[in-house]
Amino acid sequence: MRTEFMAGNVRVGVRATHLAVLMLGLASGLAALPAMAANCPRPDALGTSRTLVIDAKEHPLIGSMQYRETLPLNDGEVVLTFDDGPLPKYSYQILEILAAQCVKATFFLVGNQAKANPEGVRKLRDAGHTVATHTQSHPYAMSRLSMDRAKAEIDGGIASVTAALGEGAVISPFFRIPGLSRNDGIEQYAREKGLQVWSTDFLADDWRSVSSKRVHDLAMQRLAAKGKGILLLHDIQPRTVAALPKILQDLKAGGYRIVHVVPATPDNPATPTDPQQWREYPTSELVATSRWPKVPGFAFAQHELLPAPLLTDSYWNDARLLDRPQARGRGVPMPRPAPWPREVLLASIEPDSALPVPATSVFEVEEGVRVAMLGVNAARPVERRVAAVEEKPEPAAKRPGKRGAAVAGARGRRVAAAPQAKPGRAAAKRTGPDKSNVRRINRHNQQAASI
Ligand SMILES: [Zn+2]
Numbered sequence: 065m066r067t068e069f070m071a072g073n074v075r076v077g078v079r080a081t082h083l084a085v086l087m088l089g090l091a092s093g094l095a096a097l098p099a100m101a102a103n104c105p106r107p108d109a110l111g112t113s114r115t116l117v118i119d120a121k122e123h124p125l126i127g128s129m130q131y132r133e134t135l136p137l138n139d140g141e142v143v144l145t146f147d148d149g150p151l152p153k154y155s156y157q158i159l160e161i162l163a164a165q166c167v168k169a170t171f172f173l174v175g176n177q178a179k180a181n182p183e184g185v186r187k188l189r190d191a192g193h194t195v196a197t198h199t200q201s202h203p204y205a206m207s208r209l210s211m212d213r214a215k216a217e218i219d220g221g222i223a224s225v226t227a228a229l230g231e232g233a234v235i236s237p238f239f240r241i242p243g244l245s246r247n248d249g250i251e252q253y254a255r256e257k258g259l260q261v262w263s264t265d266f267l268a269d270d271w272r273s274v275s276s277k278r279v280h281d282l283a284m285q286r287l288a289a290k291g292k293g294i295l296l297l298h299d300i301q302p303r304t305v306a307a308l309p310k311i312l313q314d315l316k317a318g319g320y321r322i323v324h325v326v327p328a329t330p331d332n333p334a335t336p337t338d339p340q341q342w343r344e345y346p347t348s349e350l351v352a353t354s355r356w357p358k359v360p361g362f363a364f365a366q367h368e369l370l371p372a373p374l375l376t377d378s379y380w381n382d383a384r385l386l387d388r389p390q391a392r393g394r395g396v397p398m399p400r401p402a403p404w405p406r407e408v409l410l411a412s413i414e415p416d417s418a419l420p421v422p423a424t425s426v427f428e429v430e431e432g433v434r435v436a437m438l439g440v441n442a443a444r445p446v447e448r449r450v451a452a453v454e455e456k457p458e459p460a461a462k463r464p465g466k467r468g469a470a471v472a473g474a475r476g477r478r479v480a481a482a483p484q485a486k487p488g489r490a491a492a493k494r495t496g497p498d499k500s501n502v503r504r505i506n507r508h509n510q511q512a513a514s515i
Contacts (some may be wrong), residue, residue: 104166110312112168114322119334120237120327121261121495126366127263134265137292142322144169146299147198150177150184158299159191165312168324169193172240175200175224182228194326196238197221206245216252234326238262276306294339
């Protein structure tokens with residue numbers, strides 16, 4: 065099947081996409097070579113391998129550290145970004161280091177810095193780098209600001225940087241939230257303004273009090289772990305100035321290639337890409353991840369509605385479960401009702417209530433997502449084992465001297481083994497543990513905890 069999608073102003077067939085990307089990459093690579101040869105003082109420089117033109121509105125949130133999408137880079141491709149400038153003392157050195165290697169980067173500028181140093185903004189624009197924004201005053205807890213303040217920060221940053229470039233200047237719609245301190249309101253406002261929020265793929269911790277060698281090592285190690293991606297650095301830090309030459313040198317030695325990202329314009333349409341290329345890189349099975357599976361962004365169709373299910377449809381408290389201990393019979397007394405779970409009174413719901421139809425994307429399962437399920441022994445569930453423990457007469461009751469210790473031990477073990485069955489006063493008095501049963505329950509719960 066031939067599926068079509070829009071990429072910027074260019075309509076591309078999926079089947080032809082890879083070829084188109086290859087041809088375009090080749091073409092841009094060839095186009096870049098003479099430019100590099102003409103402008104680059106060093107023939108052995110790292111250089112900029114290609115320019116990636118992107119449509120900000122099509123991909124409003126990028127950077128795998130926080131979002132599902134990131135730049136559609138090939139293996140070994142790196143995008144350099146610098147935040148918080150311009151600060152002449154260090155930013156100008158960064159510009160020189162990049163120029164010596166003919167590398168183009170993206171600068172996320174702070175409005176107040178641009179106001180104080182408009183010449184610095186013009187310098188990096190004239191050097192061919194991408195000018196982006198990073199709020200007006202770089203608040204450190206952006207996500208906790210009121211929406212009015214947050215909007216003023218975003219708008220102020222854009223206005224100050226644009227003003228620094230002079231009348232009629234156009235800056236990129238790329239925007240990075242200070243401290244990556246996102247919230248839904250900020251992202252929504254950015255989307256409304258046509259901004260693209262850039263998180264990052266990896267950091268080098270260059271804002272922390274670490275050595276420049278550490279910055280270099282972190283940048284290279286984290287890049288090696290991902291194989292490609294956006295690197296976030298700061299052009300206002302002396303340790304970044306010190307680390308950057310060796311980072312670029314090692315990028316070259318490691319066979320990495322620099323990609324320069326620019327926004328699409330009517331004259332410069334977006335580079336054709338496959339939607340899959342924007343997806344966050346699937347994590348290898350061998351890499352431990354500290355993140356839980358992400359909660360999907362629930363999107364609802366606008367008009368369609370379905371009748372709301374009755375809460376009683378999902379009422380779990382099946383009478384058969386309650387009858388089970390009684391069915392065992394044979395004169396064994398019924399256990400007292402467990403203190404948990406308690407009876408829950410279900411709220412009444414209007415039978416004619418309706419809920420919006422969820423979008424089909426809600427049910428999509430991403431490639432690479434694996435769900436580990438705990439296999440429970442259905443033939444002998446935990447509830448039954450607990451019931452078996454409680455039904456068994458306590459032999460220790462006949463030996464008063466040891467009874468106290470036995471009950472105390474049982475109480476502790478049973479709390480660890482089955483937190484859902486609180487040891488009631490009556491249970492402690494009437495019953496004791498069968499040690500092998502308790503051990504089995506403990507083993508079961510340990511297995512459950514390790515998944
Ligand atoms: Zn910053």
